[in-house]
Amino acid sequence: MSSSSRIDTSKVATTNGTTAATASKPGRAGSLASWADERLGLGTAMKKNLRKVFPDHWSFMLGEIALWSFVVLLLTGVFLTLWFNPSMGHVTYEGSYDQLRGIGMSESMASTLHISFDVRGGLLMRQMHHWAAMIFIASMMVHLLRVYFTGAHRKPRELNWVIGCLLLLLGTLEGFTGYSLPDDLLSGTGVRAADGFLKATPVVGTYMSFMLFGGEFPGEAVIPRLYIIHVLLIPGILLALIAAHMLLLVYHKHTQWPGPGRTEQNVVGFPMLPVYAAKAGGFFFMVFGVIAIMGGLLTINPVWKFGPYDPTKVTAGSQPDWYMGWPDGLLRIIPSNWETVLFGYTISWNVMIPILIVPPLMLVLLMLLPFIEGWITGDKREHHLLQRPRNAPTRTAVMVALMTFYGLAWAAGGNDIIAIKLDLSINQITYFMRVAIFLGPVLAFWITRRWCISLQRHDNEKLLHGYETGIITRSPDGQYSERHLPISGTAAYTLTARDRDEVLSVDGGRDAAGVPAPNSRSEKVRAKLSSWMFSHNVQKPTAGELEEAHHHAQHEAELQSGLDQPVDGHQFDDHRQRDADQVPLRDH
Amino acid sequence: MRLLNRTAGRLSRHRRGPLAGLVVLLMGLLLSGSLYAAFSPAQADTQPSETEQVAKGKELFLASCSFCHGKNGEGIPTVREGYQVGPSLVGVGAAAVDFQVGTGRMPMVRPSQQAPRKPVVFSQEEIDALAAYVASLGPGPAIPDESDYSIEGLSEEEREEAISRGGQIFLTNCTACHNFNGAGGAMPRGGYAPDLHDVDGRYIYEALLTGPQQMPNFSNGNLTPEEKRDVIAYLYSIRETPEYAGFSLGGLGPVSEGLYAWIVGIGGLVVAAVWIASHTTRSKKTKVNA
């Protein structure tokens, strides 16, 4: 290490130490802090957190998009409540939108039109609120994928994964209750479909429908009820769960990518104050800004064109918002006539399977993923270093299979739009989806796993034989070959900074005294699953293999360069000065 | 009152726009062209008599239509995939011909259930002749007059009422297939209900009257002429209405909105995240007094 990188640590890092910075540094901030500490006793909690270290990587900011869009939702939502009137009372619209003037509608629709056309900025706020909702759920989903693909759901973060899944569920429900509120034709059609879903519930379904709607559909109770769920109940739970999610994040400290000096025992990154606070705070403004620009430029949910809800009207392209699209797609591809009558009672499998059975099952499966994986691997260690998706081929392939299922169901939910935009037949798309929904995930699993394994092989190639330089040499006997050069030390370390996978063996199920474990059958299943999960994986080379390969490479390089002294091959490039994966240096 | 003011206001704003000069030029050319046409001597004896028109129409019909519709418009019995390849034209009326040929749907390239809109093959004069011939085969709806589908003659208040009533009729009878924005929608087996955005009121009226291809009729016993007029008035009014909320994203509803949320929203913010977390340029120099 060069001495120039050693700098005076006393100025910057004291708050992470044992004494609070404020004690030794009176100043305006310091005296304010003392004032607060004498009343609130924040010093102890803050001393560790003000300079808490967060690692820097773009994929760690996906969850932040969700957090900040939630804040935007709260702000714009409060604005909307100032004018919105969640009532199904009947009024005649007399506002500014010409085409609906004189038309009877509910007060909630009329007040939505009022916000849109008679409140300056109201239309912008409505659209920002809606775009923020779409982005909120989308960012939760990409965040979830990042966490799973990199193995950040493993011990000790399983419970935070479960909280995250609940957030996703609640966000979806929040979205549905929200877009139903204007009581326009499109959302009303969705509410009527929801009534159909409730009624398909065995035994209690009809009563549930009557209870929700305060009698027969549509009644006049559902909008006020959805409203209070939308503005109080779910946001309250969301807030509490988000707080828990973030507290656990702080407690566990963020995961990090492996690399030189980055281990399971530390976290390397920037301190909360000032860098991370600035980056996160700045990102909040950027998320807010992007949503504002989208709200200003892109029409979303033009309720004035749908008109007020009327149970006898409908529009082509009646779709739910995107996050409800996949159950809707499943609903579309279920074959005809899946309904049975049992002892005089009607059971609607055609609605129950796609709405009441598969989505809840998928959610439970999602929540259980870390526990299932933990059980199969038997791994009780804590994991703070992330894995590259390729280094967990089976896990990656499982998620890609789930994504394929989701994606196909989602596409099926837009089959009518796909049909007109791509000149296809909805019938053909539906027939295709009925098969693809089963075959697609299997195929995706298989391809992904093979792909990951070949990427692992590629990594080992790089470690053992170096990278491809693109330099073609001709040997004296006329043979052409591409020159491979060793990768840098840090790159090599980063590639090998992972655990070796261990396949569980069946006879492992003995306790300390050598007695076979009582549930040896489940142990057998577990061993099988463990072998399914790991046995195809490519392990990183051993020290012996590496050494041998390097000797070989060195020998080759000597031969090829025609030099008579030992060389490492780097005379052909400038890797002696720098590492390939580092940013280029610039002269100043 | 309000509607008129708004339209007038927008026109006047556009008067000094960059395209205004071009528009004036085009209007001038158009005017001189039509003046020439009106006063040129050839025009004097071109008003064809009805029988002449029918005869000319028959000629055109035999050349371009009879292959599928039969020599006397009686149709051919071939049925393919559940639709009649060349249906009889007896009784479809002049309105059907004006719609089908005037929008380029007929003559078709090949027989099919869906007749897509194409560039128009015949001149309006020829279309009129064809229409006269087909109308002579059997009584059917005539080509509507502009006064049938225009609300020009109504008072301001009546217009407003007509538009909002037309909207409700549109949402009840039309949006199911043509979508709330008139953007069109999918129908079974690859069929589709076409986009209504730039369809002339006359053709909308004729389509309602005659039920082209798979579309059901909305005959005068179904929707009265006034109700048809109101629907057309509504469609014209939403065309003229500004996009209050920004670009309409195709007016296709939540599917396109979802795509934008992912591509623009998530895509843009992920790019931002990559920028935020990326390393900045490094210098070869080291800080001396750090």
Next chain:
Amino acid sequence: MTNQTPPPDNADDGTPAEYAGSTAATTSSAAIDPHVSTHRAEPIPDPGLPEHTWRPTDVDPRAEKRAERQVAAMFGAAMLCSVLFVVAYFTFDIGDNWDTVAGLGASTVTLGLTLGMALLLIGIGIIHWARKLMSDHELVEMRHPAASPPEDREATVAALNAGLDESGIGRRPLIRNTMIGAVGFLGLPAVVALRDLAPGDVLDIDRLAHTIWEPGMRLVRDVVGTPILASEMEMGDLINAAPEALFPSEENGYPELHGVEEQVEKAKGAIIIVRMNPDDITPAEGREKWTVDGIICYSKICTHVGCPISLYERTTHHVLCPCHQSTFDLADSAKVVFGPAARPLPQLPLAVDEEGYLVAQSDFTEPIGASYWEREKHEQQLQD
């Protein structure tokens, strides 16, 4: 974040952060907690954190000044955008006479752009500041296991046991069990209290079996409410229609319907009427007399989940639901030919009255709309 439970106090806690370049913690240390992953740095040993390199803004005062000016310029531009927002707010009219820019609503677009740019510029400015000017030395913080130290855990378990013991909950099963019972029974009031979400008289699910249709009620056009002359319907016509009782007038004598009642009956009574060639119709058994001269009428409410459907193809006589694409063949008793629906659309038996208007022979003979648990029973009742 301030109310975070402080992590358990162990040896690692409070270790001062170390700068990059000082000794990185190595994983070969012998005293590793068993709960912590033992990733071994093999076959290549951990080279430790790389040397810190400097940014141009760290070493070049001009670059530093430039970055400072850039950030300030962005903040300045953000202020300008906020002012422009206010200007746009008061400049552009909405309501009756919207101002437009390029055919778009001027108010929405300019407010969105100015607000968005103000926010974006603040965000980009802060991040630029962080990236270029704030210290970019990476810190190292040590982790500690998520679990509390064993002695803490033992103390907690001991405290828990002591508390439980002193309460005597283990020794007095009678108290314990009755208490659990008492709390469990609270579920009853909680559930029962919600009973009146649908108060007594409206929680009558048998209403689902009936609609407002009754013998002799005229079919009227939806929206305008005018009755339909059978002779006026042409081949291929599709009429979206409603029961006359939903359009009460002095003439027809139906009582005025209010709010909820009207909506409920509208939701159940909607119908579509089509006229096709009588030869195309394959009447089901017992329905031979339900049509008038090729005019046939069905419920407009899809039997799948209840969307109104009227996407009618007149040559195939198919009607499609725009929600989930169930397709029904109206010429063949509205049987399902495609899509998820399980049952045909209920058919309304038609007749004409003495004036030639279409009327219903009766109510539907089966419940309309989506299936529900008791549906079959209701259908049996209706057919008896």
